[in-house]
Amino acid sequence: MLPVECEFESEVLSAVLQSRWPDRAAAQLRAHAETCAICSDVAAVAGVIDNARERTRGSATVPDSGRVWWLAQVRARREAARSAARPITATQLIAGAAAVGFSGACFGATSRWFQEALAGFSFSAAFAEHTVLAIGMAAVILVVPAAAWLALRRD
Amino acid sequence: MFREVTFTDVNRAAVDAQADLVMDEDTFRAFYERNARGVWAYLARVAGDRQTADDLLQETFYRFLRAAAEHDSEDHRRNSLYRIATNLARDARRRILTRPQAAVAGHDIETIANLTGTAETGADLDRAMARLKPRERAMLWLAYAEGASHREIAAILGLRPASLKLLLFRARRRLAVLLGRSEVRDVTR
Numbered sequence: 001m002l003p004v005e006c007e008f009e010s011e012v013l014s015a016v017l018q019s020r021w022p023d024r025a026a027a028q029l030r031a032h033a034e035t036c037a038i039c040s041d042v043a044a045v046a047g048v049i050d051n052a053r054e055r056t057r058g059s060a061t062v063p064d065s066g067r068v069w070w071l072a073q074v075r076a077r078r079e080a081a082r083s084a085a086r087p088i089t090a091t092q093l094i095a096g097a098a099a100v101g102f103s104g105a106c107f108g109a110t111s112r113w114f115q116e117a118l119a120g121f122s123f124s125a126a127f128a129e130h131t132v133l134a135i136g137m138a139a140v141i142l143v144v145p146a147a148a149w150l151a152l153r154r155d
Numbered sequence: 156m157f158r159e160v161t162f163t164d165v166n167r168a169a170v171d172a173q174a175d176l177v178m179d180e181d182t183f184r185a186f187y188e189r190n191a192r193g194v195w196a197y198l199a200r201v202a203g204d205r206q207t208a209d210d211l212l213q214e215t216f217y218r219f220l221r222a223a224a225e226h227d228s229e230d231h232r233r234n235s236l237y238r239i240a241t242n243l244a245r246d247a248r249r250r251i252l253t254r255p256q257a258a259v260a261g262h263d264i265e266t267i268a269n270l271t272g273t274a275e276t277g278a279d280l281d282r283a284m285a286r287l288k289p290r291e292r293a294m295l296w297l298a299y300a301e302g303a304s305h306r307e308i309a310a311i312l313g314l315r316p317a318s319l320k321l322l323l324f325r326a327r328r329r330l331a332v333l334l335g336r337s338e339v340r341d342v343t344r
Contacts, residue, residue, distance in 0.1 A: 004324035017302070038324070041331040048334060049299040052280050053196070056300075060195035061205075062212060065184040068191075072183075072217045079221075 006038040016046045093148060178220060187216060190233060193301060194240050200284065200300075201293045202244045211247060215240045230307070237301075237311045241293060248289055283333035291326035298323060 012033055015021040021043055022030055033039040108114055127134050178186065194215055199208035218239045226232035284292050293312055297303040305323070309316040 056196040
């Protein structure tokens with residue numbers, strides 16, 4: 001199996017990063033690196049990247065820290081406002097559904113026509129006659145709140 | 156006596172609670188000053204161009220703030236920052252790849268050039284790095300520019316520490332060969 005590590009790798013790396021490589025590094029280490037593919041690669045690559053490090057950092061155009069902080073605050077507040085509005089939308093939806101239900105109940109309790117119509121009505125007979133319709137309505141009652149929840153969640 | 160609470164009050168309180176960032180301003184600014192240039196250089200190297208690094212730098216710090224994660228040390232905090240930068244650079248690259256006209260290899264070589272100025276060695280490195288995969292660039296930069304340990308690199312890049320040694324070895328070999336500092340010896344991809 002091809003070796004991927006060398007016990008002297010970290011020493012070579014330290015010498016490179018401390019600008020001791022190759023002139024001021026130990027002669028034994030230099031001799032080892034000449035025969036070790038891993039250490040010679042470490043010396044070559046680490047030296048070039050370390051040299052590029054300061055140049056790359058120096059060419060960076062970074063915005064002022066105060067500006068980044070301020071923009072982060074503004075954005076955080078905007079996102080939080082959007083997220084906080086979600087429960088209120090849900091509350092309004094539930095309140096609307098409750099109002100419709102309450103109106104229906106009032107109508108049922110006060111309408112003589114509705115009471116008379118209900119007197120001769122048999123739920124079991126109606127269910128037996130319109131089973132498919134009843135199951136469909138039950139499904140709608142279950143599906144609509146789930147769909148509303150999913151829509152609000154995506155929002 | 157009960158105070159009247161309106162929807163607006165509730166909303167404002169919720170906004171205040173959710174908008175709280177994980178750091179105070181002074182801590183953030185000090186952290187930013189210490190790391191912004193390093194993160195920019197990393198993004199420029201991994202993404203392959205300055206414009207992407209400019210675009211992603213603020214997003215990296217914003218996501219770091221919003222993540223509200225607890226860190227037990229400065230190193231841990233810095234690793235989180237680089238992990239976020241890595242993910243953003245990866246997403247940006249995916250977006251470039253899905254663009255119909257993206258000529259990715261050419262794009263990288265053109266735009267990654269001049270990251271290190273006009274010095275001959277710098278230009279050589281730019282060209283050689285452009286020929287590596289983004290993950291290889293990230294590994295090498297973290298290891299030799301940022302001085303990250305194998306464990307830290309694995310955590311930042313989402314790799315297993317055991318596989319990192321081999322991947323880093325291969326990336327280093329490829330770069331050494333591309334730089335002409337090493338003869339071509341079994342550079343396994």
